[in-house]
Amino acid sequence: MKILATARLTLRTLETSDAPFFLQMINDPSWIENIGDKGIRTVAEAEKNIEQGPVLMQRRLGYSLYLVERSSDGVPVGLCGLIKRDALPDADIGYAIWPAYWGEGYAYEAAAAVVLHARDSVGLVRLLGITSPQNLRSNNLLKKLGLSFVRVVRFKDDGSDTNLYSLEFPSRHA
Incomplete structure (x- = not known):
């Protein structure tokens, strides 16, 4: 299901048929370094993760992680949501x-489209962002999106530090 469109991109819900691309993404060295190793090694495991993660979250909450495709040719370029x-x-x-x-x-x-979606369509009051302290590109992107650094937190199973960012959306009733 198409969720968002930008000048060059379409963001849509993930489906089990996206498992081969999803599997490549989550096993890329840059993903493992900056996000972590999910331990998913087969297409079947990726399908199960998509079903129990983004598909279930979309059904329950009305939002999830989306597949990002180029609008011009439908080529998947990443994930965002x-x-x-x-x-x-x-x-x-x-x-x-x-x-x-x-x-x-x-x-x-x-990500800019997802921020507006979070505020305008989903109705979030606050949006958080997390990233590894050493991932400078991601830290800079969160700031560019308007999120402010809050503090370093440790909530991952491996005990590594994570930068926490936050963006408060103004009340619509003000």
């Missing part, structure tokens, strides 16, 4: 662009 994690009080924005497409502005374009 909203994620509600048990370890955080509010939804956070998540994104990853396939390394072959880095430097083309796709991460910002997709």
